Amino acid sequence: MRPVYVVSGGVSKFTKARHDKTFQAVVKEAFEYAVADLNIDTTKFLELVDGSVASYFSDHFQRQLMSGIMAQDYLGLCPKPSHRVEGGGATGGLAFQEGWKSIASGHMDVCAVYGFETMSHVETWKGNEFIALASDVSFDFPVGGFYSGYYAMMVVRHMQEFGTTVEQMAHVSVKNHRNAYHNPYAQKRQKLTIEDVRNSTMVAWPLTRLDICVMSDGAAAVILASEEGVKRLEKAAGRTLPKIKVTGIGRGTDAMRMSDRPHKKVPLLSFEKESDYKNLKYPGIHSFRAGRSAAIQAYKHAGIKNPIAELDFVELHDAYTSSEIQTYEDLGLCRYGQGGELAVSGKTFMPGVDYGLKLKEKPICPVNPSGGLIACGHPVGATGLMQAVFALWQLQNTIGKHFKDPALQIKNAKKGLIHSHAGTGTYVTVSILEA
Amino acid sequence: MSKKISDRVEETTEGTILYNVPFPKNIESLKELSPIIIKQPYAIDYIHSYGQDSPWFAGLSNKKLLGTKCTACGYVFATPKLSCMECGKECDWVELPQEGKVHSFTVCYFGAEAFLHETPFILGLIEFEGANTLLLTRLVGLDPQEASLKWVGMKVKAKFRRKSQFKPTDVYFIPA
Ligand SMILES: [Zn+2]
Numbered sequence: 001m002r003p004v005y006v007v008s009g010g011v012s013k014f015t016k017a018r019h020d021k022t023f024q025a026v027v028k029e030a031f032e033y034a035v036a037d038l039n040i041d042t043t044k045f046l047e048l049v050d051g052s053v054a055s056y057f058s059d060h061f062q063r064q065l066m067s068g069i070m071a072q073d074y075l076g077l078c079p080k081p082s083h084r085v086e087g088g089g090a091t092g093g094l095a096f097q098e099g100w101k102s103i104a105s106g107h108m109d110v111c112a113v114y115g116f117e118t119m120s121h122v123e124t125w126k127g128n129e130f131i132a133l134a135s136d137v138s139f140d141f142p143v144g145g146f147y148s149g150y151y152a153m154m155v156v157r158h159m160q161e162f163g164t165t166v167e168q169m170a171h172v173s174v175k176n177h178r179n180a181y182h183n184p185y186a187q188k189r190q191k192l193t194i195e196d197v198r199n200s201t202m203v204a205w206p207l208t209r210l211d212i213c214v215m216s217d218g219a220a221a222v223i224l225a226s227e228e229g230v231k232r233l234e235k236a237a238g239r240t241l242p243k244i245k246v247t248g249i250g251r252g253t254d255a256m257r258m259s260d261r262p263h264k265k266v267p268l269l270s271f272e273k274e275s276d277y278k279n280l281k282y283p284g285i286h287s288f289r290a291g292r293s294a295a296i297q298a299y300k301h302a303g304i305k306n307p308i309a310e311l312d313f314v315e316l317h318d319a320y321t322s323s324e325i326q327t328y329e330d331l332g333l334c335r336y337g338q339g340g341e342l343a344v345s346g347k348t349f350m351p352g353v354d355y356g357l358k359l360k361e362k363p364i365c366p367v368n369p370s371g372g373l374i375a376c377g378h379p380v381g382a383t384g385l386m387q388a389v390f391a392l393w394q395l396q397n398t399i400g401k402h403f404k405d406p407a408l409q410i411k412n413a414k415k416g417l418i419h420s421h422a423g424t425g426t427y428v429t430v431s432i433l434e435a
Numbered sequence: 436m437s438k439k440i441s442d443r444v445e446e447t448t449e450g451t452i453l454y455n456v457p458f459p460k461n462i463e464s465l466k467e468l469s470p471i472i473i474k475q476p477y478a479i480d481y482i483h484s485y486g487q488d489s490p491w492f493a494g495l496s497n498k499k500l501l502g503t504k505c506t507a508c509g510y511v512f513a514t515p516k517l518s519c520m521e522c523g524k525e526c527d528w529v530e531l532p533q534e535g536k537v538h539s540f541t542v543c544y545f546g547a548e549a550f551l552h553e554t555p556f557i558l559g560l561i562e563f564e565g566a567n568t569l570l571l572t573r574l575v576g577l578d579p580q581e582a583s584l585k586w587v588g589m590k591v592k593a594k595f596r597r598k599s600q601f602k603p604t605d606v607y608f609i610p611a
Contacts, residue, residue: 019472063477083456117494124544125551126548129548139603145546148543156540156541157539201544202542203543203544204541204543205542205544206582259513263567285539285560299497
């Protein structure tokens with residue numbers, strides 16, 4: 001397979017409601033930002049791009065089927081090839097990897113991947129109902145379908161199994177909201193305390209409102225290219241482009257119904273031993289087997305042995321503070337059962353940001369330096385691509401330029417991981433990007 | 436905990452029917468026009484078939500809790516699957532014990548619109564002796580305010596609705 005480069009990206013400001021524009025026009029904002037950042041005129045770029053991938057989750061939020069083609073024609077990309085990708089919360093991560101495939105296979109040299117979601121066209125509780133329809137409508141949804149409830153049951157089991165605490169979870173909320181304080185694209189830019197998180201309204205025990213991401217309207221776009229494609233774009237731009245390479249790709253799945261999750265052995269990463277997990281029945285509902293499967297493949301592909309030491313940062317799918325902790329373990333940033341301790345250690349925090357917390361250790365691998373889903377918002381089809389854009393900017397060393405604030409730029413970032421995750425861990429993707 | 440007094444009027448989707456809006460004399464200023472936001476109602480009755488899973492619902496209406504068992508590897512599903520996830524072979528119907536233990540739970544203070552009026556309600560995943568998978572259900576007869584990890588492992592027993600609705604809520608669990 002051919003090497004694939006991420007050359008540019010753009011994100012619309014995530015916000016509760018974008019009533020000022022239709023989704024096509026919001027996609028165009030992100031797309032045009034990415035094109036403009038290449039220093040290429042939009043009309044010229046439309047000649048140079050070979051095709052696209054459209055990323056969006058829901059048809060019923062807008063009551064509009066075939067939204068993808070409406071974005072495609074609005075952007076002026078017709079009649080070039082395109083297809084829609086859907087996989088719940090992991091839609092963006094899957095779309096990114098579909099774009100990667102288009103380039104790696106030789107099918108395209110320049111591919112635009114754009115994602116979006118318009119969640120403001122229904123009221124919040126109807127929106128929760130729509131999202132809950134992404135659970136088995138015969139056996140799960142009618143019992144009281146509510147995603148926050150599903151994740152709450154998963155973390156209750158994590159607490160039971162490993163002793164994880166709500167205070168450890170609250171650390172994730174404080175970290176991500178505080179990081180987003182420096183990210184102008186984020187929906188919630190807040191300085192919080194552990195008490196703020198715990199005293200916030202209880203949504204699904206033990207998760208409070210500040211443990212949970214919000215619904216958003218938004219779009220994101222990335223442009224991927226082969227060696228040939230990069231040359232083509234460089235010629236049009238009249239300059240050389242920084243080469244950020246996709247060096248690892250992995251995916252996994254698990255059963256839709258949490259009740260169907262097996263209780264078996266942990267698939268091991270290279271630094272783990274079977275004896276580490278003698279009494280652990282895996283994944284049960286406490287861990288995301290799909291995430292572990294995706295990590296194993298991506299690390300093998302990218303040659304990563306000790307993720308927390310080798311990765312300069314991680315942008316992961318923290319729809320819940322609890323799932324950030326669970327994902328630390330799936331990704332092997334620590335062993336299973338140590339996620340809670342890692343969350344409070346300081347290792348996953350940003351250097352140079354004052355969180356108002358006493359942290360024992362220095363940052364070694366910031367997780368969700370952008371603020372993650374918790375603070376940036378989660379316009380589903382855009383989310384996984386937003387992570388790709390923020391990761392690209394970290395690796396290009398251009399966070400300061402794009403955020404108009406250098407606070408979140410990780411010095412000398414060379415290797416980053418993005419992680420996209422669908423409802424209760426059904427589809428998970430992991431992609432590794434390197435400068 | 437002191438009760439918070441809200442300083443917000445609740446937003447609703449009730450609205451006024453509008454038949455005209457102001458329009459500028461100058462066409463160049465049209466891009467400054469505020470977006471027009473309308474209400475589009477949408478309702479539908481689905482003709483939903485439980486297909487091969489139908490006997491499970493028939494079981495509930497006859498106070499029987501059914502699961503399935505793989506004919507080849509013996510894996511037992513507490514939420515029925517007629518195709519074995521482990522080996523791909525066919526499963527047969529079996530009766531499950533009507534007592535089990537709470538594997539995990541949560542108290543939902545909010546929810547999907549359809550269930551908002553039932554909050555707070557308790558969701559539980561139940562494990563059964565001899566079954567390899569769990570069952571999602573409502574836990575009833577517990578005080579939501581008393582939620583704690585002590586509920587994990589609690590012995591519970593099935594209760595059935597007298598008037599079946601042919602929904603998974605025809606069965607629910609109470610402390611045994
Ligand atoms: Zn079997």
